[in-house]
Each structure stands twice: as structure tokens, then as C-alpha cells.
Amino acid sequence: xxxxxxxxxxxxxxxxxxxxxxxxxxxxxxxxxxxxxxxxxxxxxxxxxxxxxxxxxxxxxxxxxxxxxxxxxxxxxxxxxxxxxxxxxxxxxxxxxxxxxxxxxxxxxxxxxxxxxxxxxxxxxxxxxxxxxxxxxxxxxxxxxxxxxxxxxxxxxxxxxxxxxxxxxxxxxxxxxxxxxxxxxxxxxxxxxxxxxxxxxxxxxxxxxxxxxxxxxxxxxxxxxxxxxxxxxxxxxxxxxxxxxxxxxxxxxxxxxxxxxxxxxxxxxxxxxxxxxxxxxxxxxxxxxxxxxxxxxxxxxxxxxxxxxxxxxxxxxxxxxxxxxxxxxxxxxxxxxxxxxxxxxxxxxxxxxxxxxxxx
Amino acid sequence: xxxxxxxxxxxxxxxxxxxxxxxxxxxxxxxxxxxxxxxxxxxxxxxxxxxxxxxxxxxxxxxxxxxxxxxxxxxxxxxxxxxxxxxxxxxxxxxxxxxxxxxxxxxxxxxxxxxxxxxxxxxxxxxxxxxxxxxxxxxxxxxxxxxxxxxxxxxxxxxxxxxxxxxxxxxxxxxxxxxxxxxxxxxxxxxxxxxxxxxxxxxxxxxxxxxxxxxxxxxxxxxxxxxxxxxxxxxxxxxxxxxxxxxxxxxxxxxxxxxxxxxxxxxxxxxxxxxxxxxxxxxxxxxxxx
Numbered sequence: 001x002x003x004x005x006x007x008x009x010x011x012x013x014x015x016x017x018x019x020x021x022x023x024x025x026x027x028x029x030x031x032x033x034x035x036x037x038x039x040x041x042x043x044x045x046x047x048x049x050x051x052x053x054x055x056x057x058x059x060x061x062x063x064x065x066x067x068x069x070x071x072x073x074x075x076x077x078x079x080x081x082x083x084x085x086x087x088x089x090x091x092x093x094x095x096x097x098x099x100x101x102x103x104x105x106x107x108x109x110x111x112x113x114x115x116x117x118x119x120x121x122x123x124x125x126x127x128x129x130x131x132x133x134x135x136x137x138x139x140x141x142x143x144x145x146x147x148x149x150x151x152x153x154x155x156x157x158x159x160x161x162x163x164x165x166x167x168x169x170x171x172x173x174x175x176x177x178x179x180x181x182x183x184x185x186x187x188x189x190x191x192x193x194x195x196x197x198x199x200x201x202x203x204x205x206x207x208x209x210x211x212x213x214x215x216x217x218x219x220x221x222x223x224x225x226x227x228x229x230x231x232x233x234x235x236x237x238x239x240x241x242x243x244x245x246x247x248x249x250x251x252x253x254x255x256x257x258x259x260x261x262x263x264x265x266x267x268x269x270x271x272x273x274x275x276x277x278x279x280x281x282x283x284x285x286x287x288x289x290x291x292x293x294x295x296x297x298x299x300x301x302x303x304x305x306x307x308x309x310x311x312x313x314x315x316x317x318x319x320x321x322x323x324x325x326x327x328x329x330x331x332x333x334x335x336x337x338x339x340x341x342x343x344x345x346x347x348x349x350x351x352x353x354x355x356x357x358x359x360x
Numbered sequence: 361x362x363x364x365x366x367x368x369x370x371x372x373x374x375x376x377x378x379x380x381x382x383x384x385x386x387x388x389x390x391x392x393x394x395x396x397x398x399x400x401x402x403x404x405x406x407x408x409x410x411x412x413x414x415x416x417x418x419x420x421x422x423x424x425x426x427x428x429x430x431x432x433x434x435x436x437x438x439x440x441x442x443x444x445x446x447x448x449x450x451x452x453x454x455x456x457x458x459x460x461x462x463x464x465x466x467x468x469x470x471x472x473x474x475x476x477x478x479x480x481x482x483x484x485x486x487x488x489x490x491x492x493x494x495x496x497x498x499x500x501x502x503x504x505x506x507x508x509x510x511x512x513x514x515x516x517x518x519x520x521x522x523x524x525x526x527x528x529x530x531x532x533x534x535x536x537x538x539x540x541x542x543x544x545x546x547x548x549x550x551x552x553x554x555x556x557x558x559x560x561x562x563x564x565x566x567x568x569x570x571x572x573x574x575x576x577x578x579x580x581x582x583x584x585x586x587x588x589x590x591x592x593x594x595x596x597x598x599x600x601x602x603x604x605x606x607x608x609x610x611x612x613x614x615x616x617x618x619x620x621x622x623x624x625x626x627x628x629x630x631x632x633x634x635x636x637x638x639x640x641x642x643x644x645x646x647x648x649x650x
Binding site: 008009011012076079080082083084086180181182183184185186187312316321322324325326327328329332333334335336337339340341342343344347348351 | 368374397398399400401402403404406407408409411431432433436437438439440441442445468469470487497498499500525526527529531532533548549550551552570572573596598611612613614628
């Protein structure tokens with residue numbers, strides 16, 4: 001005997017309890033602390049901060065713990081918290097030229113002022129499982145020599161002195177758009193595009209960037225420079241009228257140098273693609289730079305041929321919180337619409353049967 | 361309600377955000393059927409779960425409102441429960457399952473069977489606000505088409521349906537023309553509900569959170585489902601009636617009873633079904649009210 005289903009509220013509460021229990025797992029194993037995640041899962045924390053658009057290692061670590069290690073869920077938690085925060089200031093542009101560099105490499109020059117600084121990278125490690133980590137082996141202490149130089153001039157500014165690369169307009173003081181406050185509008189300015197990419201899903205940008213290397217909108221990239229380290233964040237409080245530092249953040253910046261053959265009015269030169277993430281998000285920073293450059297196709301008069309060059313396609317589909325929600329909403333009940341489709345398909349079939357019968 | 365949560369503003373959103381939403385709503389009411397872009401916020405519920413509807417509700421809800429939330433016509437579906445709970449925790453307003461009692465009704469995929477009255481507001485959750493999206497993926501292009509009232513593409517689509525299937529093969533989210541001007545997606549309600557939108561005494565608001573659009577139909581506005589003279593618009597009909605209350609004029613859900621394909625039909629609008637039941641109507645598979 002069918003009765004209308006009741007009890008949704010109880011079921012939801014029970015599901016919440018169950019997920020909390022699953023998160024904790026085996027009680028005979030010590031609980032993971034937020035401090036441990038913050039200190040030892042740093043790249044996960046970095047990703048959650050970047051795509052969650054909130055630089056707070058403690059909250060990102062908490063979100064990772066609460067989400068049972070599901071980083072997209074953690075990003076969502078951080079975003080939902082972020083929207084409730086009051087905005088009391090806008091920072092001055094960070095100066096990555098003054099970065100306290102921990103890693104800096106260029107693929108376009110063998111050596112350059114400041115030198116190549118490999119820093120903490122997986123790049124040349126052999127990907128062999130290290131079983132001593134399983135046996136709780138102590139990590140070695142890495143000896144670090146002081147940096148060869150305090151200053152690291154940018155590769156793009158070295159190219160700039162020769163006029164080989166497009167000029168970046170540093171005198172542009174117009175307001176920067178914020179797509180967490182204003183809806184996306186097309187054509188989108190580069191500020192909006194970069195913000196969108198900075199918040200965008202690493203996997204999506206990786207695939208989009210990769211597609212440009214495989215012929216869907218080739219832009220002949222070189223990793224001009226990748227730098228990672230700490231930069232100072234400054235704000236100008238209204239009551240003071242001058243800039244004060246509110247702390248340091250770690251960022252990873254990538255400047256791609258791309259070919260541009262020139263046009264009737266412009267001589268051949270290199271163009272730029274830019275990527276920046278919180279923390280050590282190098283893979284994302286590089287992907288972002290590739291996609292940023294690809295999205296400049298219209299501005300540079302290039303044919304838009306690949307999906308990575310199509311700004312509506314990229315900007316509308318890059319956000320993993322939006323994508324994850326909409327894909328997963330398919331598990332919400334749709335039986336009213338499905339009933340409509342059932343009725344229609346049954347009718348269409350009945351009509352076809354009738355026609356067949358009449359034809360015989 | 362005693363279990364309202366501390367530390368959040370009434371209805372979760374801050375007053376500045378609510379003001380921004382109300383402005384978008386006012387513009388939407390002034391241009392019936394036109395999609396107004398708005399600065400949709402990230403909500404603590406996932407996109408696709410009704411973030412647009414929730415923001416619109418948060419924008420208009422007041423202390424004295426009585427809120428009803430339905431999903432698939434039912435008050436007890438998990439997502440409706442979750443959203444109702446969100447508002448009772450963040451506002452403490454009274455909630456109801458009775459259509460006639462509610463001042464605000466947030467809905468996903470249905471319009472209640474009982475005609476809505478003057479003074480009520482119905483808020484639809486909208487996944488894709490652009491009725492032309494499946495015909496033209498580019499937002500730049502579809503905005504242009506709306507500006508020029510260039511809706512030929514949609515008519516061609518409907519015509520192709522007729523050529524191929526002998527009928528218009530759209531059973532839900534059936535496109536409507538509002539106030540003889542804007543083509544509008546009614547959200548994925550079954551076309552059965554489309555006629556209720558026409559000249560409705562209640563205010564109809566639509567919120568699409570992920571797509572960042574709000575649109576509206578003011579009370580007593582003409583809403584026409586697209587059709588052709590020789591293929592007039594028609595709604596779904598069932599041979600049977602509701603198994604519980606015997607209703608024949610309501611939208612029915614199909615419930616599978618066993619693995620032999622045995623099935624019954626019940627009203628999708630649970631409040632309507634219970635009301636009828638209380639009035640003494642009994643369907644072939646129901647039991648009389650006590």
C-alpha cells in the first residue's frame with residue numbers, strides 16, 4: 001500500500017550524522033588535526049585557498065578536514081564562508097618584482113640576473129614511492145644557501161628593454177572589476193578574465209591550456225619566468241592616507257612569452273600570458289597563463305578556433321563550484337519532468353503503432 | 361522558531377546584497393520576461409539546488425511572511441525540506457505546507473494546483489534562464505536575439521518537432537511569450553502548469569543563481585505558450601486519476617509499486633491531494649480520511 005513519502009527532515013539529519021562519522025573514520029587511529037593539515041598538506045591548502053579565493057591557511061585546512069579531503073567540497077565551504085565577510089579595504093597591487101623568492105626559473109634563458117633558483121619542486125624527482133614515509137621516517141633537513149641575489153629582475157622586463165615584448169600598461173589606475181559582486185558580461189575585460197581564471201578549477205585550466213599546445217589555438221608559449229615566494233600585501237586605510245603592510249602571502253606567478261607575428265600596423269614581437277595563484281600553485285599558474293594568452297585572441301586579431309580561445313566557453317565553465325553544483329543537481333528529484341517525458345514518449349509510440357497498423 | 365542560528369543577518373544575506381537583489385527584482389517586474397543580470401552571491405547551498413530562488417526569497421521575505429517551499433509539487437521532498445529549514449533557521453518566519461496560507465511560495469518544477477491569489481508571491485528556482493540556450497550557446501548572441509525580438513529560431517525548432525514527430529515534443533520548460541514581448545523559460549515546470557502563469561493574480565519571480573539572472577511576471581500579465589494555429593498548445597492528460605484522492609484534473613506522478621511494472625498515479629501536489637482527502641475524496645487505492 002502506497003502512502004505519500006514523509007520523513008525527509010529525519011533522513012537529512014541522519015545523513016549529516018553519518019557523514020560526520022565517516023569523516024572521523026577508525027576511532028583507534030588518532031584524529032587528524034587542522035594544524036597537521038595546514039603544516040603537512042600545504043599544496044592542498046594552497047589549492048583550496050586559490051580556488052576558494054580566500055587566503056587563510058587555517059580555514060582552508062579546516063575545510064579540507066571537514067570535506068574529508070574532497071578539495072572541491074573544501075573550496076565550496078571556503079567560498080560560502082567568504083561571501084559572508086565584510087570588505088573593509090582593497091589592497092594595493094602586490095609587487096611580485098619585490099618578492100622574497102623561494103623559487104625562480106626561466107626556460108628562455110640559460111642564466112640571468114638573480115640566477116635560476118630551483119626551490120622546493122617535484123620536477124626532477126623520480127616518482128618512486130618512498131616507503132620510509134610509511135614507516136614514519138624523519139624528513140631530512142635541507143641546507144639552503146643564501147640567494148645569489150636579493151633582486152630578481154623580471155624576464156619580461158629584460159625583453160622589454162629591447163622592445164621585443166608588448167608593453168604592459170602599468171599606469172592603468174581604473175577600477176578592477178569583481179565578478180563575485182557583478183555578473184559576468186561579454187566581451188569580458190582582461191581583469192575579469194584573469195579573476196575568473198584565478199578562481200577557476202585547476203583541472204579545467206590544465207586541460208584547456210594543454211589543448212592549446214595540441215593545436216586547438218596554438219600560441220607558441222615559452223615559460224618566460226616562474227617565480228614563487230612571499231610578497232607583502234598593503235592597504236591604504238582611509239583615515240591614514242598612506243600604505244601600511246598587513247602581512248605577507250605566498251604566491252606563484254607565471255609569465256608566458258608567446259610569439260606574435262605582427263600585423264600590418266604592428267611589428268613582430270612577443271606577447272604575454274599571465275598566471276598567478278596563492279601558495280605554490282605552479283601547475284595552475286602555468287595553465288592559467290596559457291589560457292589567458294589564448295583568450296587574448298580577439299584583442300590580438302587572431303582567429304578564434306579552439307575552445308580555449310572562446311571566452312564564453314572558458315569563463316562560463318571554469319568554476320568548479322558552479323560546475324559541481326549543476327552536474328550534481330541531477331540527483332535531485334526530476335520526476336515531474338520525467339513524467340512529462342514518459343507521457344510524451346508513450347504517446348509518440350502509440351501514434352507510431354497506429355500508423356503502422358493502418359498501413360498494414 | 362527557537363532554533364534560529366546566531367551570527368547571521370535576517371535571511372542570511374546582508375542588507376546591501378538584499379537591496380541589490382530588490383533592485384534587480386524591480387527592474388524585472390518593470391520589464392516582464394526580461395532577464396536582469398544580478399550580482400548573485402555564493403550561497404551555503406550548492407548551485408543547482410535553488411541558489412537563485414533562495415536569493416530572491418531572501419530579498420523579499422519579511423518577519424510577517426509565511427513561507428511554503430515545494431520541490432516536484434511536494435513539501436516533503438528532501439531539497440524542499442532543506443530550503444524551508446534554511447529559512448526557518450535564518451529568519452524564524454512561520455512556514456506552512458498549505459498553499460492558501462502562504463504569502464511566499466518557493467518552488468522547483470511545479471506551480472500548485474490551487475489558483476494563487478492576489479498578494480501572494482511565487483518564486484521559481486531556475487537552472488537555465490535562457491530559453492534559446494539549447495539553440496544558441498552564446499550569451500552574446502541570445503541577448504542580441506532578445507533585443508531584436510528575433511525568435512524565429514524557436515519557431516523553427518517547434519516546427520521541426522511537428523515535422524519529425526507530428527507534435528511539439530517539449531513536455532517541460534515549454535517556452536512562453538510574456539506580455540507579447542519577451543520569450544521566457546518558465547523554468548522546468550511541466551507544460552501542464554503553463555496556463556496557470558497566464559494572468560495569474562500572484563507576482564511571479566524567477567531566480568537563477570549560477571547563471572546570475574532574475575526575471576519576473578507581474579500580476580495579471582499575459583503569458584502565452586508558443587504554438588501554431590494548426591497545432592495549438594495542449595497540456596498533458598492522464599487516463600486514470602490520483603490513486604489516493606481520485607483527482608482527475610491534477611498533475612500526476614507515476615509510482616512503481618512492484619517489480620512487475622505495477623504502478624499507480626498520485627497527485628504531485630501533496631497539499632492539494634491532502635486537502636481533497638480531508639474533504640472526503642478517496643481514490644481507488646486510498647483509504648477514507650478518519
